[in-house]
Amino acid sequence: MEQSLATESKQQSLQITGPDIAGQEIVFTEGAVAFLHTLCDLYADEVEQLLEQRRERQSRIDAGELPDFLPQTRAIRDGQWTIRGIPADLQDRRVEITGPVDRKMIINALNANVKVFMADFEDSLAPSWEKVVQGQLNLRDAVRGTISYTAPDTGKEYRLKEDPAVLIARVRGLHLKDKHVLFNGKPIPGALLDFALYFYHNHHQLLAKGSGPYFYIPKLEGHLEARWWAKVFAFTEERFCLAPGTIKCTCLIETLPAVFEMDEILFELRSNIVALNCGRWDYIFSYIKTLKNHPDRVLPDRQQVTMDKPFLSAYSRLLVKTCHKRGALAMGGMAAFIPAKDEEANRQVLARVCRDKELEARNGHDGTWVAHPGLADTAMSVFNGFIGEDHVNQLHITRDVDAPILASELLKPCDGERTESGMRLNIRIALQYLEAWISGNGCVPIYGLMEDAATAEISRASIWQWIHHSKSLANGKAVTKGLFREMLVEELANVKEEVGSERFSHGRFTEAAVLLEEITTADELVDFLTLPGYELLTRSEH
Ligand SMILES: CC(=O)SCCNC(=O)CCNC(=O)[C@H](O)C(C)(C)COP(=O)(O)OP(=O)(O)OC[C@H]1O[C@@H](n2cnc3c(N)ncnc32)[C@H](O)[C@@H]1OP(=O)(O)O
Numbered sequence: 001m002e003q004s005l006a007t008e009s010k011q012q013s014l015q016i017t018g019p020d021i022a023g024q025e026i027v028f029t030e031g032a033v034a035f036l037h038t039l040c041d042l043y044a045d046e047v048e049q050l051l052e053q054r055r056e057r058q059s060r061i062d063a064g065e066l067p068d069f070l071p072q073t074r075a076i077r078d079g080q081w082t083i084r085g086i087p088a089d090l091q092d093r094r095v096e097i098t099g100p101v102d103r104k105m106i107i108n109a110l111n112a113n114v115k116v117f118m119a120d121f122e123d124s125l126a127p128s129w130e131k132v133v134q135g136q137l138n139l140r141d142a143v144r145g146t147i148s149y150t151a152p153d154t155g156k157e158y159r160l161k162e163d164p165a166v167l168i169a170r171v172r173g174l175h176l177k178d179k180h181v182l183f184n185g186k187p188i189p190g191a192l193l194d195f196a197l198y199f200y201h202n203h204h205q206l207l208a209k210g211s212g213p214y215f216y217i218p219k220l221e222g223h224l225e226a227r228w229w230a231k232v233f234a235f236t237e238e239r240f241c242l243a244p245g246t247i248k249c250t251c252l253i254e255t256l257p258a259v260f261e262m263d264e265i266l267f268e269l270r271s272n273i274v275a276l277n278c279g280r281w282d283y284i285f286s287y288i289k290t291l292k293n294h295p296d297r298v299l300p301d302r303q304q305v306t307m308d309k310p311f312l313s314a315y316s317r318l319l320v321k322t323c324h325k326r327g328a329l330a331m332g333g334m335a336a337f338i339p340a341k342d343e344e345a346n347r348q349v350l351a352r353v354c355r356d357k358e359l360e361a362r363n364g365h366d367g368t369w370v371a372h373p374g375l376a377d378t379a380m381s382v383f384n385g386f387i388g389e390d391h392v393n394q395l396h397i398t399r400d401v402d403a404p405i406l407a408s409e410l411l412k413p414c415d416g417e418r419t420e421s422g423m424r425l426n427i428r429i430a431l432q433y434l435e436a437w438i439s440g441n442g443c444v445p446i447y448g449l450m451e452d453a454a455t456a457e458i459s460r461a462s463i464w465q466w467i468h469h470s471k472s473l474a475n476g477k478a479v480t481k482g483l484f485r486e487m488l489v490e491e492l493a494n495v496k497e498e499v500g501s502e503r504f505s506h507g508r509f510t511e512a513a514v515l516l517e518e519i520t521t522a523d524e525l526v527d528f529l530t531l532p533g534y535e536l537l538t539r540s541e542h
């Protein structure tokens with residue numbers, strides 16, 4: 001239905017065109033719509049320019065240039081300055097749980113043994129209109145402490161505990177538009193929609209209880225994008241008569257270009273930023289995407305690209321050093337493991353999580369992410385051990401005596417094999433993930449791992465790159481479009497076997513296979529799987 005909450009009033013150019021969702025009038029109040037309208041009016045066009053700058057940089061890298069630290073911002077890197085500060089409830093972030101903005105998930109996450117819950121409109125959410133609107137309603141109730149849920153199958157009741165985790169909302173990346181809200185006839189940036197609604201409805205209550213409007217910003221590619229966010233924040237603070245620096249953000253450093261601009265990103269956002277985070281899965285995907293035309297930097301099987309590989313170790317250590325020099329926290333990332341049902345298998349999962357978290361804590365990270373409450377205690381005990389009794393974070397680990405980390409280390413090719421089993425696994429993961437995503441589920445367990453948009457990107461982009469550079473597998477087979485198509489047919493049959501004919505016939509596996517075939521054999525690497533995926537996700541909405 002074409003909804004005119006905005007158009008009936010003075011906001012002629014903002015139209016809400018999504019299907020009716022129960023409770024959406026609570027989210028799209030006149031005030032919220034007016035604020036969103038103003039943000040779009042002031043800032044939406046600039047997003048197009050920023051995306052164009054990404055394309056221009058990518059063309060230069062495709063032509064042979066390599067990413068590097070920027071000569072024109074050397075003074076910022078060399079200068080002595082720090083961020084404005086970190087509020088009390090964000091000082092201790094040793095374990096953060098993440099999850100999509102589903103109602104039960106939010107309650108479980110806020111009740112988990114963690115310091116922070118990152119409520120996700122991004123990698124783990126397939127942004128159907130229903131999920132986006134319902135997600136805002138859920139967070140609104142969570143902030144007010146009134147959120148509850150009754151499981152329809154078991155009747156189990158869910159409510160918030162006394163002292164829940166601190167809430168941070170992750171908005172969508174700048175590349176994602178939301179077609180359900182049009183500004184001057186064009187879909188608006190999903191990032192502005194998520195930011196405007198969460199801020200508008202919750203800042204007052206959050207501040208009243210000693211917290212604040214806190215955001216995670218994903219997939220930045222450089223400091224000019226950070227500058228754009230700084231303008232959005234400054235405008236918002238002024239409009240709502242809040243002191244500068246009231247809004248706090250954590251930026252994910254999860255693209256290869258951004259790792260060369262960490263000081264600059266902190267500097268642009270110095271009033272509002274409190275931390276950077278190693279979004280390792282998108283970072284690996286971005287390494288593939290950014291260097292897609294460089295035959296000497298093709299990655300091996302996904303399972304071999306672990307945080308101890310030199311290029312990833314350099315990324316983590318440089319992030320810690322950069323953040324701590326500026327007084328910002330340095331968050332680690334996600335080990336994609338999830339608990340196993342079998343006791344022995346679960347012991348191994350916890351041991352692997354423990355090793356991964358030890359590596360991060362040893363590098364000096366101030367905290368880390370877990371995907372599941374069953375991993376929280378393990379991560380907590382690792383970070384407790386490193387942080388100790390006298391501190392709440394590791395800001396005192398300066399890494400001052402480290403040798404400088406050079407561009408060549410951040411770009412270092414990664415050793416390892418490309419195998420047939422690795423390629424087939426990539427296909428099965430991508431198929432199942434795409435099927436889930438276009439059906440409205442952005443985060444799923446597959447073969448004992450959490451898969452979301454970032455991890456699935458690695459699977460599908462790897463195959464594209466292997467084809468693009470005519471790489472051979474360890475068994476000597478050349479990776480061609482023909483080989484991929486043969487494997488796709490076989491692996492689709494294997495997936496059918498695994499999930500059962502009933503689930504297969506009721507699912508959207510054939511559409512997922514068609515999409516995977518298209519994006520893997522295209523001459524140009526599709527920027528994000530969620531872009532063509534969004535068309536399929538939203539096709540059946542009306
Ligand atoms: C690359 C990145 O961007 S990482 C960040 C984005 N990714 C994420 O946030 C991943 C979040 N994790 C998840 O979505 C889930 O853990 C999944 C999909 C991987 C697995 O979920 P499930 O199959 O439901 O797990 P499982 O059945 O073991 O869940 C057991 C309980 O834990 C809860 N649970 C699982 N994960 C979470 C979570 N992240 N937050 C809160 N509760 C959770 C479930 O709701 C369930 O609750 P219940 O016992 O009350 O019913």
Ligand SMILES: O=CC(=O)O
Pocket residue numbers: 123252254278279280281282283333334454
């Ligand atoms: O968002 C996190 C990532 O690893 O990607």
Ligand SMILES: [Mg+2]
Pocket residue numbers: 123218252254279281282454
């Ligand atoms: Mg990510």
